[in-house]
Amino acid sequence: MATVKxxxxxxxxxxxxxxxxxxxxIFDTLKxxxxxxxxxxxxxxxxxxxxxLTGKYGDEGDKLxxxxxxxxxxxTKAPDSLLQDKNSNKLIPHISEKALRYDLTxxxxxxxxxxxxxxxxxxxxxxxxxxxxxxxxxxGRYREFYQCDVDVVGSESLLNEAxxxxxxxxxxxxxGLKDFNIKINxxxxxxxxxxxxxxxxxxVDMTVxxxxxxxxxxxxxxxxxxxxxxxxxxxxxxxxxxxxxGSNGEKLASLKSILANSSIGLTGIAEIEEVFDYITxxxxxxxxxxxxxxxDITLARGLNYYTGCIFEVKTNEVAMGxxxxxxxxxxxxxxxxxxxxxxxxxxxxADRIYDVLEELNLFPANKADSTKLLIINFDKxxxxxxxGLLNKLRKENIAVELYAAPVKLKKQMGYADxxxxxYVLLVGDEEVSSGQLSLKDMESGExxxxxxxxxxxxxx
Amino acid sequence: MATVKxxxxxxxxxxxxxxxxxxxxIFDTLKxxxxxxxxxxxxxxxxxxxxxLTGKYGDEGDKLxxxxxxxxxxxTKAPDSLLQDKNSNKLIPHISEKALRYDLTxxxxxxxxxxxxxxxxxxxxxxxxxxxxxxxxxxGRYREFYQCDVDVVGSESLLNEAxxxxxxxxxxxxxGLKDFNIKINxxxxxxxxxxxxxxxxxxVDMTVxxxxxxxxxxxxxxxxxxxxxxxxxxxxxxxxxxxxxGSNGEKLASLKSILANSSIGLTGIAEIEEVFDYITxxxxxxxxxxxxxxxDITLARGLNYYTGCIFEVKTNEVAMGxxxxxxxxxxxxxxxxxxxxxxxxxxxxADRIYDVLEELNLFPANKADSTKLLIINFDKxxxxxxxGLLNKLRKENIAVELYAAPVKLKKQMGYADxxxxxYVLLVGDEEVSSGQLSLKDMESGExxxxxxxxxxxxxx
Numbered sequence: 075m076a077t078v079k080x081x082x083x084x085x086x087x088x089x090x091x092x093x094x095x096x097x098x099x100i101f102d103t104l105k106x107x108x109x110x111x112x113x114x115x116x117x118x119x120x121x122x123x124x125x126x127l128t129g130k131y132g133d134e135g136d137k138l139x140x141x142x143x144x145x146x147x148x149x150t151k152a153p154d155s156l157l158q159d160k161n162s163n164k165l166i167p168h169i170s171e172k173a174l175r176y177d178l179t180x181x182x183x184x185x186x187x188x189x190x191x192x193x194x195x196x197x198x199x200x201x202x203x204x205x206x207x208x209x210x211x212x213x214g215r216y217r218e219f220y221q222c223d224v225d226v227v228g229s230e231s232l233l234n235e236a237x238x239x240x241x242x243x244x245x246x247x248x249x250g251l252k253d254f255n256i257k258i259n260x261x262x263x264x265x266x267x268x269x270x271x272x273x274x275x276x277x278v279d280m281t282v283x284x285x286x287x288x289x290x291x292x293x294x295x296x297x298x299x300x301x302x303x304x305x306x307x308x309x310x311x312x313x314x315x316x317x318x319x320g321s322n323g324e325k326l327a328s329l330k331s332i333l334a335n336s337s338i339g340l341t342g343i344a345e346i347e348e349v350f351d352y353i354t355x356x357x358x359x360x361x362x363x364x365x366x367x368x369x370d371i372t373l374a375r376g377l378n379y380y381t382g383c384i385f386e387v388k389t390n391e392v393a394m395g396x397x398x399x400x401x402x403x404x405x406x407x408x409x410x411x412x413x414x415x416x417x418x419x420x421x422x423x424a425d426r427i428y429d430v431l432e433e434l435n436l437f438p439a440n441k442a443d444s445t446k447l448l449i450i451n452f453d454k455x456x457x458x459x460x461x462g463l464l465n466k467l468r469k470e471n472i473a474v475e476l477y478a479a480p481v482k483l484k485k486q487m488g489y490a491d492x493x494x495x496x497y498v499l500l501v502g503d504e505e506v507s508s509g510q511l512s513l514k515d516m517e518s519g520e521x522x523x524x525x526x527x528x529x530x531x532x533x534x
Numbered sequence: 535m536a537t538v539k540x541x542x543x544x545x546x547x548x549x550x551x552x553x554x555x556x557x558x559x560i561f562d563t564l565k566x567x568x569x570x571x572x573x574x575x576x577x578x579x580x581x582x583x584x585x586x587l588t589g590k591y592g593d594e595g596d597k598l599x600x601x602x603x604x605x606x607x608x609x610t611k612a613p614d615s616l617l618q619d620k621n622s623n624k625l626i627p628h629i630s631e632k633a634l635r636y637d638l639t640x641x642x643x644x645x646x647x648x649x650x651x652x653x654x655x656x657x658x659x660x661x662x663x664x665x666x667x668x669x670x671x672x673x674g675r676y677r678e679f680y681q682c683d684v685d686v687v688g689s690e691s692l693l694n695e696a697x698x699x700x701x702x703x704x705x706x707x708x709x710g711l712k713d714f715n716i717k718i719n720x721x722x723x724x725x726x727x728x729x730x731x732x733x734x735x736x737x738v739d740m741t742v743x744x745x746x747x748x749x750x751x752x753x754x755x756x757x758x759x760x761x762x763x764x765x766x767x768x769x770x771x772x773x774x775x776x777x778x779x780g781s782n783g784e785k786l787a788s789l790k791s792i793l794a795n796s797s798i799g800l801t802g803i804a805e806i807e808e809v810f811d812y813i814t815x816x817x818x819x820x821x822x823x824x825x826x827x828x829x830d831i832t833l834a835r836g837l838n839y840y841t842g843c844i845f846e847v848k849t850n851e852v853a854m855g856x857x858x859x860x861x862x863x864x865x866x867x868x869x870x871x872x873x874x875x876x877x878x879x880x881x882x883x884a885d886r887i888y889d890v891l892e893e894l895n896l897f898p899a900n901k902a903d904s905t906k907l908l909i910i911n912f913d914k915x916x917x918x919x920x921x922g923l924l925n926k927l928r929k930e931n932i933a934v935e936l937y938a939a940p941v942k943l944k945k946q947m948g949y950a951d952x953x954x955x956x957y958v959l960l961v962g963d964e965e966v967s968s969g970q971l972s973l974k975d976m977e978s979g980e981x982x983x984x985x986x987x988x989x990x991x992x993x994x
Contacts, residue, residue: 079870079871080586080644080647080648080870081583081586081648082579082582082583082648083579083581083582083583083631083632086579086580086581087579088576088577088578088579088645088648088649089576089577089578090576090649090652090653091574091575091576091659094574094575094576094577095575098575109903109904109905109933110928110931110932110933110934111928111933111935112904112905112933112934112935114551114554114904114953115551115554115555115558116548116549116550116551116554117548117549117554118548118549119542119543119546119547119548119678120546120580120634120664120666120678121543121546121600121666121678122542122543123541123542123543126540126541137605137606138605140581140602140603140605140632141602141603142600142601142602142603142634143600143601143602143603143626143629143630145597145598145600145668146597146622147620147622147623148622149617149620149621149622149625150620150622152620157609157617157618157620158617158618160607160609160610160612160617161609162606162607162608162609162610163607165609166603169603170603171543172543172600174580174602184540185548187540188540188541188542188548189548189550192550193550193952194948194949194952194953195949196938196949198935199551204580206580206581208605218579218580218581226938229938229939230939231938231939233936233938234938352921355917355918355921355922356921356924356925357925358922358925410539410540411539411540443569444569444572444574445569445572457815458815461812461815461816462815462818464816465816465817465818468570468571471570472570473569473570473571473572474570474572475571475572475658476693478656478686478689478691478693478694479689479690479691488654489654489655489656491654492653492654493574493654
């Protein structure tokens with residue numbers, strides 16, 4: 075067998091112990107918050123039938139789905155003409171019937187439809203699993219990454235929207251973030267705006283353009299609106315809406331007068347008001363809305379999909395894109411034949427949250443997750459004592475290791491250091507006979523004498 | 535978009551909330567034990583370069599690896615002749631450069647080689663991740679399943695072998711198993727046996743045959759040995775070895791005399807003795823060897839691979855294949871150019887453990903993992919009170935839900951029941967004004983009056 079110089083597949087990552095501790099901290103924190111609000115975990119398979127995924131993410135999305143080659147003699151059934159023409163695209167369904175999960179939403183929809191007789195609605199689930207996309211890898215963009223989604227289907231109540239805001243708040247506060255904003259918008263407000271301008275058919279063009287306000291400014295947005303079929307007169311109508319300022323209450327008041335003649339627009343406003351009311355009652359904090367929530371009618375994300383409230387979260391402490399987002403959709407499961415099931419959900423960007431916590435130095439000093447004590451191995455003769463001690467400490471459920479061979483002290487200390495083990499125990503003949511063991515604190519360098527029971531007290 | 539009637543890809547499974555709780559219980563228990571013995575978690579990507587995996591699992595294994603089709607115009611570089619001949623096998627490397635993880639061992643070897651400058655040896659890692667195999671699905675065999683591996687590389691000490699036995703013991707005892715056996719053998723003993731028979735070159739044939747003793751009996755084994763090149767005289771020599779009986783100590787004594795002229799055989803025996811000695815000292819339990827360990831020289835598993843001790847675990851409480859296994863290997867990373875790195879490790883069969891715990895009814899009644907209390911929603915007017923109560927309970931970190939709409943009581947109770955929520959709170963006008971809330975225990979059906987603070991006490 076020829077030796078292969080190993081490398082990672084493009085766009086993928088290994089996670090070493092220190093990274094796993096931090097990633098698990100993020101996932102465990104999110105899961106604890108999700109459970110607290112009544113959400114239960116599910117998992118779906120890593121690959122689905124190709125027909126389950128195709129056509130759900132647009133043409134561009136379809137190209138980014140990783141297809142799995144059929145096993146065995148997969149070319150047998152492939153039409154000769156497609157092979158001759160080297161028609162890569164049309165050949166796919168003949169040689170591939172499975173594909174890797176592209177997001178957690180479509181598999182969740184499939185799950186709900188297939189399990190509709192077992193689940194009681196409303197169904198509240200969270201899902202934390204990797205997804206795969208054949209994107210060109212770049213800084214911060216990987217071909218394998220985790221999504222953390224939390225959704226409820228089968229409930230129209232806006233209490234759900236309010237609770238998602240509180241889930242965001244609680245999760246990000248548990249992470250130690252101090253300054254973040256949850257942007258909120260409503261698809262119905264956007265529909266109302268397109269309606270009063272008299273161009274309801276251009277709603278997607280309108281929102282795609284004004285969504286870019288942050289990046290390209292008002293002039294850029296106007297230029298794009300003109301290109302997309304709006305007139306100068308439309309721009310004059312849109313300008314005060316796009317540049318809407320003030321508190322959430324002031325914005326709502328302005329929108330009410332702007333959208334006075336649009337019934338869908340007023341519905342959108344009423345929904346936002348109800349969500350705000352729920353948030354205040356639920357939190358008992360009359361300042362919360364002002365502090366963390368920002369009504370932003372330029373927020374559009376995934377408009378083809380969302381039908382009610384739309385959310386997005388940004389931190390103000392680090393320059394970083396959104397660290398979460400979501401909204402309400404009214405037809406999640408229609409693609410699989412189960413109509414009129416409304417849902418709402420949000421997701422957390424785990425990789426970006428990781429980078430934020432790293433930059434702000436917010437990860438807990440989590441050495442306790444690993445070995446707490448290394449017993450130095452001076453001499454095989456001493457093992458009768460050290461093995462017994464190992465047993466006693468493990469009986470107390472303390473994570474402890476005996477270095478497995480009596481190699482040089484420097485090497486053993488280097489092992490403890492490399493692994494971030496906080497304490498090292500030095501046991502020689504003298505220590506065994508006196509019962510006074512030498513315990514070294516690896517951080518301070520301090521060394522003290524302890525008895526076995528003092529040692530157990532200290533480590534427990 | 536045409537409606538697709540959804541189905542799962544063959545050989546894959548969804549995991550619903552109740553299954554996730556049980557699966558997480560298994561994974562969390564194993565991880566806690568691994569950490570206690572100084573092992574740290576790593577993860578590797580779901581797909582690897584195809585060249586990393588090909589040739590590591592034999593020809594049959596190569597066929598069972600799921601290959602990922604290249605993205606874009608993947609046929610461009612495919613040789614015309616292979617397409618014309620429909621040569622599925624030879625075309626693979628031209629249209630696929632990535633493949634799904636087939637086990638955790640080869641990716642771990644790649645990890646160690648790629649990270650050799652960052653890790654301090656001995657490196658103790660565990661890894662709990664799914665793997666994928668294009669096997670024909672059947673009862674208990676899936677195309678996606680989790681492996682739970684724990685290994686140390688870079689340490690020759692037999693203390694590691696002994697600690698793996700204790701890891702098995704502690705994990706299975708935590709699961710509540712009362713009667714299980716850890717079989718142990720040593721490749722060097724098998725080499726010694728082949729040596730004294732004078733057919734060292736037939737060691738693999740010999741062990742493949744005697745490994746089947748349980749299934750086909752002595753006559754079957756003898757028949758197979760004859761077919762594989764052994765003589766009647768060899769069978770006479772082998773018979774007392776294959777049928778070796780008695781305690782571990784008696785077996786070791788017999789083997790010592792049988793293998794007196796084989797230096798490698800005696801080394802194998804000495805290794806087993808040292809492991810046994812470590813186990814007794816480490817556990818402080820002189821009966822442990824007799825109780826759970828069984829020296830079994832017919833145990834062979836993965837002989838091409840293991841070079842020292844070999845382990846396998848069976849439960850005696852349920853008819854089930856092995857629920858764990860492992861051993862020492864002396865050249866894990868050689869395939870990637872890093873020579874002479876010895877390692878030893880074991881793995882746990884999570885799916886089989888799941889079935890065993892289910893059959894023995896050993897899963898903890900883990901309803902606490904989910905919502906503890908559902909507050910019934912009688913009336914939107916009462917929400918001012920119930921939302922405030924929700925907030926108070928969540929501030930105490932209690933998992934609680936308010937049913938999101940004032941639908942019929944029966945539906946709300948059905949929701950609590952379906953989700954396994956242990957308590958339901960009934961709050962009407964009378965309860966609000968008296969401060970005496972009605973709390974129903976869903977299991978016993980009992981209903982009591984409680985104040986808010988009594989409620990918090992009860993749920994905390």
